[in-house]
Amino acid sequence: MYIFELEMKVRDYECDIQGVVNNSVYQNYLEHTRHEFLEANNISFAELHDRGIDPMVSSIEIAYKTPLRPGDNFISKLYVSKEGVRYIFHQIILRKSDNKLAIKAKVHAVVVIDGKLAAALPEFDELVTRSEVKAE
Numbered sequence: 001m002y003i004f005e006l007e008m009k010v011r012d013y014e015c016d017i018q019g020v021v022n023n024s025v026y027q028n029y030l031e032h033t034r035h036e037f038l039e040a041n042n043i044s045f046a047e048l049h050d051r052g053i054d055p056m057v058s059s060i061e062i063a064y065k066t067p068l069r070p071g072d073n074f075i076s077k078l079y080v081s082k083e084g085v086r087y088i089f090h091q092i093i094l095r096k097s098d099n100k101l102a103i104k105a106k107v108h109a110v111v112v113i114d115g116k117l118a119a120a121l122p123e124f125d126e127l128v129t130r131s132e133v134k135a136e
Contacts, residue, residue: 002077020067033076
C-alpha cells in the first residue's frame with residue numbers, strides 16, 4: 001500500500017519541555033517526506049512553479065499516537081489517492097525500534113495553474129496510479 005518510505009532521526013532541538021517531539025515538528029517530517037518522494041519521482045517544485053503550476057496543501061488531519069523522543073529513528077511512509085480535485089497524501093510515521101505508530105496523517109493538496117484551481121496534474125495522477133497498483 002505505501003509506495004515510499006524515508007528514514008529519519010529525531011534531533012534534540014525538535015523536542016519540547018516534556019522531552020517529546022513538539023506536535024508542530026511532525027508537519028516538517030511529513031513535508032520533508034513528500035518533497036523527497038516527489039524528487040525521487042523526478043518532480044521538482046521549482047520546475048513546476050516556473051511552468052505556472054503550484055501544488056498547495058489545503059488541509060491536514062493528524063492523529064498523534066505514540067510520542068517520539070530525542071534520538072529515536074523513525075520511518076515516514078506515504079501513498080497517494082485522489083478525491084475530486086484534491087490529492088490526498090496518506091502518511092504514517094513509525095518508531096523504528098518497535099514499529100509503533102507515532103502519527104497518522106492525511107495531507108490534502110490542490111493544484112493551482114496560472115492562479116486557477118486545476119482539476120488534475122498528470123505528474124500527480126501518475127503517482128495516484130502507482131499507489132493503486134501497489135495496493136492490488
